[in-house]
Amino acid sequence: MTDQLAKNYPELRPPLRTLLGPGPSDIHPRVLEAMAKPTVGHLDPYYLELMDRLQAMLRTLFQTGNAMTFAISATGSAGMEATVVNLIEPGDTMAVCINGVFGQRMADVATRAGAQVIRIEKTWGQVFTADDLAPALERKPKVVGIVMAETSTGAGQPIEEISRAVHDAGSLLLVDAVTALGGMPVCVDDWQIDAIYAGSQKCLSCPPGLAPVSFSEAAMEVIRTRKSSVQSWYLDTTMLSSYWGTERAYHHTAPINMTYGLYEAVRLILEEGLDACFDRHLQNHRALRRGLEALGIGYAPQTGYELPMLNAVWIPKEADDAWTRRELLRRYGIEIGGGLGDFRGRVWRIGLMGYASRMSNVLWLLAALEQLLAEQGVPIEPGSGIAAASRFE
Amino acid sequence: MTDQLAKNYPELRPPLRTLLGPGPSDIHPRVLEAMAKPTVGHLDPYYLELMDRLQAMLRTLFQTGNAMTFAISATGSAGMEATVVNLIEPGDTMAVCINGVFGQRMADVATRAGAQVIRIEKTWGQVFTADDLAPALERKPKVVGIVMAETSTGAGQPIEEISRAVHDAGSLLLVDAVTALGGMPVCVDDWQIDAIYAGSQKCLSCPPGLAPVSFSEAAMEVIRTRKSSVQSWYLDTTMLSSYWGTERAYHHTAPINMTYGLYEAVRLILEEGLDACFDRHLQNHRALRRGLEALGIGYAPQTGYELPMLNAVWIPKEADDAWTRRELLRRYGIEIGGGLGDFRGRVWRIGLMGYASRMSNVLWLLAALEQLLAEQGVPIEPGSGIAAASRFE
Numbered sequence: 016m017t018d019q020l021a022k023n024y025p026e027l028r029p030p031l032r033t034l035l036g037p038g039p040s041d042i043h044p045r046v047l048e049a050m051a052k053p054t055v056g057h058l059d060p061y062y063l064e065l066m067d068r069l070q071a072m073l074r075t076l077f078q079t080g081n082a083m084t085f086a087i088s089a090t091g092s093a094g095m096e097a098t099v100v101n102l103i104e105p106g107d108t109m110a111v112c113i114n115g116v117f118g119q120r121m122a123d124v125a126t127r128a129g130a131q132v133i134r135i136e137k138t139w140g141q142v143f144t145a146d147d148l149a150p151a152l153e154r155k156p157k158v159v160g161i162v163m164a165e166t167s168t169g170a171g172q173p174i175e176e177i178s179r180a181v182h183d184a185g186s187l188l189l190v191d192a193v194t195a196l197g198g199m200p201v202c203v204d205d206w207q208i209d210a211i212y213a214g215s216q217k218c219l220s221c222p223p224g225l226a227p228v229s230f231s232e233a234a235m236e237v238i239r240t241r242k243s244s245v246q247s248w249y250l251d252t253t254m255l256s257s258y259w260g261t262e263r264a265y266h267h268t269a270p271i272n273m274t275y276g277l278y279e280a281v282r283l284i285l286e287e288g289l290d291a292c293f294d295r296h297l298q299n300h301r302a303l304r305r306g307l308e309a310l311g312i313g314y315a316p317q318t319g320y321e322l323p324m325l326n327a328v329w330i331p332k333e334a335d336d337a338w339t340r341r342e343l344l345r346r347y348g349i350e351i352g353g354g355l356g357d358f359r360g361r362v363w364r365i366g367l368m369g370y371a372s373r374m375s376n377v378l379w380l381l382a383a384l385e386q387l388l389a390e391q392g393v394p395i396e397p398g399s400g401i402a403a404a405s406r407f408e
Numbered sequence: 409m410t411d412q413l414a415k416n417y418p419e420l421r422p423p424l425r426t427l428l429g430p431g432p433s434d435i436h437p438r439v440l441e442a443m444a445k446p447t448v449g450h451l452d453p454y455y456l457e458l459m460d461r462l463q464a465m466l467r468t469l470f471q472t473g474n475a476m477t478f479a480i481s482a483t484g485s486a487g488m489e490a491t492v493v494n495l496i497e498p499g500d501t502m503a504v505c506i507n508g509v510f511g512q513r514m515a516d517v518a519t520r521a522g523a524q525v526i527r528i529e530k531t532w533g534q535v536f537t538a539d540d541l542a543p544a545l546e547r548k549p550k551v552v553g554i555v556m557a558e559t560s561t562g563a564g565q566p567i568e569e570i571s572r573a574v575h576d577a578g579s580l581l582l583v584d585a586v587t588a589l590g591g592m593p594v595c596v597d598d599w600q601i602d603a604i605y606a607g608s609q610k611c612l613s614c615p616p617g618l619a620p621v622s623f624s625e626a627a628m629e630v631i632r633t634r635k636s637s638v639q640s641w642y643l644d645t646t647m648l649s650s651y652w653g654t655e656r657a658y659h660h661t662a663p664i665n666m667t668y669g670l671y672e673a674v675r676l677i678l679e680e681g682l683d684a685c686f687d688r689h690l691q692n693h694r695a696l697r698r699g700l701e702a703l704g705i706g707y708a709p710q711t712g713y714e715l716p717m718l719n720a721v722w723i724p725k726e727a728d729d730a731w732t733r734r735e736l737l738r739r740y741g742i743e744i745g746g747g748l749g750d751f752r753g754r755v756w757r758i759g760l761m762g763y764a765s766r767m768s769n770v771l772w773l774l775a776a777l778e779q780l781l782a783e784q785g786v787p788i789e790p791g792s793g794i795a796a797a798s799r800f801e
Binding site for chain 2: 023029032039048061065072093123124126128223249272276278
């Protein structure tokens with residue numbers, strides 16, 4: 016390598032971060048190891064077996080028996096697009112619940128798919144009740160889309176009541192579980208979810224690049240009887256079902272090493288046990304919350320609906336948003352997220368997702384935050400945050 | 409982990425293969441190492457710098473100054489879809505040159521994007537001349553799509569003459585370089601290519617999962633002045649340009665570790681030097697060809713247009729296609745590809761791509777093939793293949 020090349024394209028040396036933002040989350044060493052295992056062909060008997068196993072594990076995570084449970088070969092947003100474009104044909108009506116960035120995005124995706132979109136809007140951070148949906152449901156939309164864990168607001172949306180109302184109207188229920196999956200119960204069958212998508216880089220603690228999805232039999236029936244082709248060749252579920260199904264028909268070249276990573280990531284969750292994993296997310300969330308509240312920092316979402324894996328909190332008025340986040344990264348190597356859209360400059364988003372949801376991270380962040388807030392003249396009692404957090408209950 | 413879990417979801421232990429199929433190709437150890445480096449956030453200053461560097465390297469590979477040169481966060485087929493759906497609006501005319509699977513696929517993708525598709529068809533393995541395109545060009549299509557290296561037939565399509573004809577007609581030229589990029593010259597600016605896509609898993613020898621693309625200024629102007637939104641949110645180049653450009657506006661969460669892999673993969677090519685890399689592909693192709701011809705095995709594509717990185721050869725009539733490939737994998741750990749579509753059961757596709765393009769692999773494959781062919785009664789002289797291949801010229 017010439018000196019010039021070496022200067023322009025230096026050796027890959029990513030800094031060590033503690034990823035407490037809205038994702039990607041910290042990756043477990045075993046998952047990083049898995050990413051580097053020798054690549055095999057995408058039709059290799061070993062890989063086909065791995066796909067079967069991954070599907071079975073994803074069914075456990077999604078708590079579903081759905082045959083069409085697999086991973087889209089792209090990131091979570093492509094999972095959103097996959098569920099929407101497979102269910103929607105031009106002219107179909109789709110109602111979308113919007114109380115944050117990802118509801119907005121879903122409405123955008125649905126519009127691009129040719130849907131007549133009914134927007135059901137609510138203040139950011141508030142959750143929906145069945146009553147909120149009633150006027151839209153009277154119009155009998157083909158599909159109703161809703162975000163279970165709004166990554167932009169930190170609000171957790173209960174699904175069961177919504178699902179009953181949606182099905183009573185004869186609609187299909189489409190759920191965004193990008194941030195929820197792996198960090199709290201997601202019960203696809205019990206809640207009668209017809210299409211759902213997630214991302215690999217949140218509570219699954221795998222690098223970004225795959226989007227686990229699941230389609231109910233009712234959804235697949237709608238897809239199989241479409242009048243028009245799915246607008247996306249890459250995301251066409253009927254073609255993908257021939258590759259993930261028993262036929263193993265070549266569709267695209269699957270991202271082998273990403274699949275290794277996801278396999279190991281989900282395996283870690285099943286080893287821990289779903290309930291233990293959800294409880295860990297909850298306990299660490301409560302500890303962080305005690306600590307933040309001791310520092311006078313409150314939560315943005317509607318009370319009682321705060322997500323365990325994504326803590327959206329009001330930025331103290333004396334603190335500079337950008338400076339604080341920059342110094343957290345520079346001095347401590349800690350990444351947290353800023354606000355998006357309506358919450359820009361007003362909210363911090365602190366992720367405790369997957370492998371990153373550890374008590375050591377809670378204390379490390381609080382200690383760093385105490386220091387930075389004190390420097391900016393935020394009236395806090397140094398040490399009070401970590402003391403409150405570490406009062407194990 | 410309970411015994412049952414350990415049994416159902418065993419430790420990840422992929423077998424060691426020699427990947428001489430149509431991709432993925434063998435991955436260089438430095439690329440696998442890169443895949444396992446610590447994940448940082450997708451808006452981390454380190455990652456943003458890495459994106460800049462990757463873009464600069466991809467411009468060198470594509471031999472272009474195009475600002476919009478970057479990687480789509482999905483596999484090569486999504487690169488195809490990205491170039492098509494950004495350029496095409498419903499009702500636009502697109503001519504597609506079809507002489508194999510990937511031309512067919514491009515026509516399918518264009519149809520789904522709402523294009524009026526003009527199919528220009530030729531026998532599999534033959535290449536196109538400007539004359540072949542003349543009738544279609546009279547209809548002044550907005551875009552003409554063509555595959556530079558047809559992975560299904562092993563035929564290499566010269567682009568320059570086609571490009572002149574396409575631009576004389578006032579059309580935009582869209583090129584599939586999935587299998588070409590990194591293994592032979594791809595001169596985007598000199599050849600006036602308006603949109604081009606590739607895949608990470610062929611001659612770049614990175615695991616599958618990213619699709620390098622480049623758009624000319626003329627193409628971007630067409631995209632910026634569209635009347636309708638791009639049908640795919642995930643692949644919308646105007647939004648992606650805000651993330652890859654100076655604004656760094658959040659779009660989707662980039663596949664960080666895949667980007668690490670691609671960075672290291674392209675860095676290896678630049679270290680070797682483009683010309684040396686192309687010459688290596690050519691020399692190893694010639695060696696394989698001498699060996700195969702000594703065994704009486706001929707090439708499927710039009711003479712003079714055989715691709716260096718993908719050798720599509722006729723299966724000897726005495727040989728059983730499936731058995732031979734299965735035994736290559738089982739006994740020797742060697743993967744080669746079977747035929748697709750018109751070539752199913754008639755052609756083997758032997759890739760010598762990227763890191764897999766090594767003389768040791770040529771000899772290893774020929775030795776294994778000689779053994780298996782002899783067992784099936786194919787009339788060959790044992791040792792003649794590897795002897796012919798190793799006559800260095």
